[in-house]
Amino acid sequence: MEVFDTLGAKFVAILALVAVVYLLLSLAPIIWPAIRAFRRKRRLPRPWLFTAVVAALAYGSVCLVVAVVVIPVEAYVVFLAPQFQEMGQSYGKWLVSSARFIGNWWWVVLPPGVLAATIILTRKLAEKWSGICSALAA
Secondary structure (H helix, E strand, O other), X not given: OHHHHHHOHHHHHHHXXXXXXXXXXXXXXXHHHHHHHOOOOOOOOOHHHHHHHHHHXXXXXXXXXXXXXXXXXXXXXXXXXXXXXXXXXXXXXXXXXXXXXXXXXXXXXXXXXHHHHHHHHHHHHHHHHHHHHHHHHO
């Protein structure tokens, strides 16, 4: 195979390992709550619903945070920063460079952010899940 010849077997193996870790981190909102919900010792009621709710909340909360932060910053970078630069003002130059850096490296930060949201939401929701299920049944 040309990939092994070009890059070397060790590098390809490391790259494959990084890809698998990235995939597992991206799927954490489904895997982590499922492990917690289907655990034999303390199995939660309605485990499939718990898994779906935590996954929706984790992905949704991360998307909300990204949208709340990124949309105003990108609006500034696209519409206001060029006008300030034309006027000779350098307001927010650090914001423009930060936005460009984040625009290039967002894919590295996103899976750990999703994992953090998943762990927090799973812990908070698992404590109250029995009460939520009993309220839904009533």
